[in-house]
Amino acid sequence: MQSNAALEYDYTVAKLFTYTAIIFGLVGMLIGTLIAAQLAFPELNYLFGEYGTFSRLRPLHTNVVIYGFTVSGVFATFYYSAQRVMKVSMAESSFIMMVGKLQFILYVILAAWMVVTLFMGVTASKEYAQMEWPLDVLTVLVWVLWGVAMFGLIGMRREKALYISMWYFIACFLGVAMLYLFNNMEVPTYFAAGGLGSMMHSVSMYAGTNDALVQWWWGHNAVAFVFTVPIVAMVYYFLPKESGQAVYSYKLSLLSFWGLMFVYLWAGSHHLIWSTVPDWMQTMGSVFSVVLILPSWGSAINMLLTMKGEWNQLTENPLIKFMVLASTFYMLSTLEGPIQAIKSVNAIAHFTDWIPGHVHDGVLGWVAFMIMAALFHMAPRMFKREIYSKKMLEAQFWVQTTAVVLYFTSMWIAGITQGMMWRAVDEYGNLMYSFIDTVTVLHPYYTIRAVAGVLFVAGFILFAYNMFMTMTASKKLEEEPQFRSPMAA
Amino acid sequence: MFHWLEKNPFFFSVGVFIVIAFAGLIEIVPNFAEASRPVAGLKPYSVLELAGKEVYKKDNCLSCHSQLIRPFKSETDRYGQYSLSGEYAYDRPFLWGSKRTGPDLHRVGNYRTTDWHENHMWEPTQVVPGSIMPAYKHQFTNIADIETAYAEAVTVKNVFGTPYGDEFQPSREAWEAHKPKVLAEAKAIAADMKDPGVKAAIEADEVPEIVALIAYMNRLK
Amino acid sequence: MSSLMIKALAFAAALIVATLVVVKQMNVNLDDPINQLTLLGAVAIAVLTFGVSAKYVNQMKTDKAGGELAEENWDGIGEYKNELPGGWAYSFLGTLIWTVWYFLWGYPLNAYSQIGEYNEEVKAYQTKYEEKHTNPDDATLLQMGKSIFLVQCAPCHGITGDGMNGKAHDFTARMSKEQVLDVINNGQNQLGYPMGAMPGGMATGADAEAIAEYVAGGMKGEAPAMFAACVACHGADGTGNNGMAPNIAGYDDALIKNTLTNGKKGMIGKMPSFKTMITPVQEKALTVYLQSLVQ
Ligand code: HEM
Ligand code: HEM
Numbered sequence A: 001m002q003s004n005a006a007l008e009y010d011y012t013v014a015k016l017f018t019y020t021a022i023i024f025g026l027v028g029m030l031i032g033t034l035i036a037a038q039l040a041f042p043e044l045n046y047l048f049g050e051y052g053t054f055s056r057l058r059p060l061h062t063n064v065v066i067y068g069f070t071v072s073g074v075f076a077t078f079y080y081s082a083q084r085v086m087k088v089s090m091a092e093s094s095f096i097m098m099v100g101k102l103q104f105i106l107y108v109i110l111a112a113w114m115v116v117t118l119f120m121g122v123t124a125s126k127e128y129a130q131m132e133w134p135l136d137v138l139t140v141l142v143w144v145l146w147g148v149a150m151f152g153l154i155g156m157r158r159e160k161a162l163y164i165s166m167w168y169f170i171a172c173f174l175g176v177a178m179l180y181l182f183n184n185m186e187v188p189t190y191f192a193a194g195g196l197g198s199m200m201h202s203v204s205m206y207a208g209t210n211d212a213l214v215q216w217w218w219g220h221n222a223v224a225f226v227f228t229v230p231i232v233a234m235v236y237y238f239l240p241k242e243s244g245q246a247v248y249s250y251k252l253s254l255l256s257f258w259g260l261m262f263v264y265l266w267a268g269s270h271h272l273i274w275s276t277v278p279d280w281m282q283t284m285g286s287v288f289s290v291v292l293i294l295p296s297w298g299s300a301i302n303m304l305l306t307m308k309g310e311w312n313q314l315t316e317n318p319l320i321k322f323m324v325l326a327s328t329f330y331m332l333s334t335l336e337g338p339i340q341a342i343k344s345v346n347a348i349a350h351f352t353d354w355i356p357g358h359v360h361d362g363v364l365g366w367v368a369f370m371i372m373a374a375l376f377h378m379a380p381r382m383f384k385r386e387i388y389s390k391k392m393l394e395a396q397f398w399v400q401t402t403a404v405v406l407y408f409t410s411m412w413i414a415g416i417t418q419g420m421m422w423r424a425v426d427e428y429g430n431l432m433y434s435f436i437d438t439v440t441v442l443h444p445y446y447t448i449r450a451v452a453g454v455l456f457v458a459g460f461i462l463f464a465y466n467m468f469m470t471m472t473a474s475k476k477l478e479e480e481p482q483f484r485s486p487m488a489a
Numbered sequence B: 001m002f003h004w005l006e007k008n009p010f011f012f013s014v015g016v017f018i019v020i021a022f023a024g025l026i027e028i029v030p031n032f033a034e035a036s037r038p039v040a041g042l043k044p045y046s047v048l049e050l051a052g053k054e055v056y057k058k059d060n061c062l063s064c065h066s067q068l069i070r071p072f073k074s075e076t077d078r079y080g081q082y083s084l085s086g087e088y089a090y091d092r093p094f095l096w097g098s099k100r101t102g103p104d105l106h107r108v109g110n111y112r113t114t115d116w117h118e119n120h121m122w123e124p125t126q127v128v129p130g131s132i133m134p135a136y137k138h139q140f141t142n143i144a145d146i147e148t149a150y151a152e153a154v155t156v157k158n159v160f161g162t163p164y165g166d167e168f169q170p171s172r173e174a175w176e177a178h179k180p181k182v183l184a185e186a187k188a189i190a191a192d193m194k195d196p197g198v199k200a201a202i203e204a205d206e207v208p209e210i211v212a213l214i215a216y217m218n219r220l221k
Numbered sequence C: 001m002s003s004l005m006i007k008a009l010a011f012a013a014a015l016i017v018a019t020l021v022v023v024k025q026m027n028v029n030l031d032d033p034i035n036q037l038t039l040l041g042a043v044a045i046a047v048l049t050f051g052v053s054a055k056y057v058n059q060m061k062t063d064k065a066g067g068e069l070a071e072e073n074w075d076g077i078g079e080y081k082n083e084l085p086g087g088w089a090y091s092f093l094g095t096l097i098w099t100v101w102y103f104l105w106g107y108p109l110n111a112y113s114q115i116g117e118y119n120e121e122v123k124a125y126q127t128k129y130e131e132k133h134t135n136p137d138d139a140t141l142l143q144m145g146k147s148i149f150l151v152q153c154a155p156c157h158g159i160t161g162d163g164m165n166g167k168a169h170d171f172t173a174r175m176s177k178e179q180v181l182d183v184i185n186n187g188q189n190q191l192g193y194p195m196g197a198m199p200g201g202m203a204t205g206a207d208a209e210a211i212a213e214y215v216a217g218g219m220k221g222e223a224p225a226m227f228a229a230c231v232a233c234h235g236a237d238g239t240g241n242n243g244m245a246p247n248i249a250g251y252d253d254a255l256i257k258n259t260l261t262n263g264k265k266g267m268i269g270k271m272p273s274f275k276t277m278i279t280p281v282q283e284k285a286l287t288v289y290l291q292s293l294v295q
């Protein structure tokens, strides 16, 4: 293994995806806040005619935050960290450089097209797979290009053994590729009917219960391979890197990784409990969900233990705060999920707001925190300037932490209440509540969540501004910082 | 051995792929043989109903409504008989939803009617005080795309063998001949409605989205 | 206990107490095992997550990093060869063993069915409420009827039963003049009374008006002469000859039963059938409740 001291990493592509992560994050979370407010104040449904109803906007929210914000964050951190942990620069291969740029261009086209079609109501309607077939084709292309860049870089690497983050990036690539293809098998009706109707429309290859199984095999594992695996890749790189601490235990990394890979896929049917899929499959989903707690907590614990003895870093460096809290929110959602997967608990939890509550523990407290911290760590190194304001960073941390706590506690209470009200019977055995009773009682919780949304977006605006100033106006750095990111007060 | 894999990315990737693909096979494949069989008497969706299903997807009602009645007394009391796998045999895609901000709709055709939906979709709070469901007034003026719905009928018949019976055989060639049938079905629904715009559109041989949507709602039983 | 742990557990406790307070307000039955298990699950999530993470975060204060470093180093990141944390390793092993046990022995792979469980739930329900449902007194029926009405009927008939400005039938009166006129003009044949169809056009013009007014007015005072045409079927007092034709003077068992069974399309709109959703006791309860609404 030769070490090349003069290696200059090239962050062109990482920077491009950083910009889109910020923009899509802002747009997606603004829409999230709007739809949260709509459930508390329905008049807000009529701001943009038919395009502004809760139901049109909800898939826009989910798609923009997943395929816009999260996936941009994944690509940005990949193009940043993969070079470094493998000691290879994008600048060394004009081919890979071109692939990366092409991937970005197609990705932006795809994302814009996705936003337009979803606004128009062109949708295949399966959750997290709403994009119609022509967009699927483009998605596959973007993904393949990412694969080419990834394995190209791996082929050129100077570091023989792959670092943990790379294990997770590879798994993200493979998992999404496999699942996405199967779930999006659909027949375009225009061609199958010999030229009738809309070109965009398609029907799923699978029907009813089968379609549900394939969809949640995907849906659950989209959580695994988009919201978990690449984010774990991030925490394994950015936390040790920012803190200068060695990863606590190789064995723990190893068992958590292979455990996660093995167990995750079995748990998908926990989205279909009490449905018409066979009982044994539902039970399999429940049982493996419980097992899944451990490989999930393994990574989080590994990261918390990496910070052993570093209390002062935790109190002094807001980026460490973000990452440590992200690890604990990861623990929260990966214990809450398995418990919601237990059949009796799911009887209450399913269909209620407790599920979006669980979702946002993960996506706000874990995914968004981790991505923002990672981008902050990258900024001084990519733009060769120190972080613009530490105060702003601190403020952002507290505002957003408050927001997540308000979000999950309000939806926790709302969901459990609603689930129990649906089941409640009066003393004669008749249903105690009409449906609308179970809706109006949620008003205060929906209001709290809307406030949480406003706070989280406010924090995100601080983030975006701080990043923008870091890129353009902050003090220049002479030398790349080794560990802790430099920041102005 | 694992450390060896970490140094050999190709085998590492193969290993990951095997581990993740394996569970998928066990989870998905066994169900395919059985679950797609329709229950006795299940009729494929008519063209108008398919157009309504598209409206349901377009306005994404499934973000608030499920179509899956679970086998609990509290649900069967509220919504009727629990759902059976065979009832979904023609649902491409399935529309179970995953959130009940509003009530389940799998059997809404049993206990709501055309005129009720007309009132409700125009302004939910006028029928259910306190409702947080948005009003869908644009469905009264937007025109449903029955040609695409017809293309869907042709597709599911040709590609998946959906049994449309002898009287109605959708095909590329028969579209013009079948169109009046679709319009007649829409007229029958609109007869129970009062909105003058809807009535006028129907007279002009156009099908407003709301009419198709109600045909679909009424079919959910 | 460290102060961090105390704070974490206090937060968990606050969340659980808040949940309990809200749920209690809704009068749900906390003896229901499903509700109990859910609350237990909620406690487990809050206590374990906040407790365990507080434990590890506290180690940042109290412990020191250390161990043998691996040779490799990636971009300055090292890696210790530390052993697995014991609690984690044993829990992982434990859940794996539990899974195997559960699948092979604990969960009867072929003997369980959720539909079977549903049937048992229904049976248990029937046993539990059997007593209350045999010969309930009127006060009970009234209470029952009200709660069924609010869940099943109020979306159309309104919470107070006033029909919400003519969207559905108004129960505060027997029938409106327009409704009666509509039947006189067009006849009606949908409720399944032994008399079969009522033909339309038995009275016209001013006669029809007068009859409709009389019927809608609660059949008080002098009957108009032409009402004689109706008496044959509905009886002089309008109660329908012991269920041969509808009672047009008030709500009775037969009318409710027939409407719920067959649904009803009238001049206002259409009511669907509730045949599969309403049991005989509930039907009785609804009758009593609807009778109480007429002024
Ligand atoms: C051990 C890990 C986890 C398990 C076993 C698990 C389990 C579950 C369960 C049981 C549901 C509810 C299904 C239902 O009744 O509707 C659910 C929903 C969901 N979870 Fe998790 N969860 C885990 C971790 C996570 C994490 C870390 C995230 C995100 C970062 C996440 C995101 C979601 C999402 C987005 C849904 C909503 C799916 C839908 O649209 O219905 N989960 N999860
Ligand atoms: C400002 C912050 C945010 C707010 C206020 C917000 C609000 C919402 C609301 C109101 C819903 C619909 C829940 C329902 O139907 O009852 C939702 C769904 C969802 N959001 Fe967010 N959101 C935010 C940020 C995010 C982020 C950053 C992500 C992902 C990275 C995300 C991912 C999701 C997902 C996956 C769902 C679907 C959950 C399900 O189907 O169960 N959200 N969000």
Ligand SMILES: [Ca+2]
Pocket: A124, A129, A130, A131, A132, A133, A136, A184
């Ligand atoms: Ca698709």
Ligand SMILES: [Ca+2]
Pocket: A127, B098, B099
């Ligand atoms: Ca969902």
Ligand SMILES: [Cu+2]
Pocket: A219, A220, A221, A223, A267, A268, A270, A271
């Ligand atoms: Cu899942």
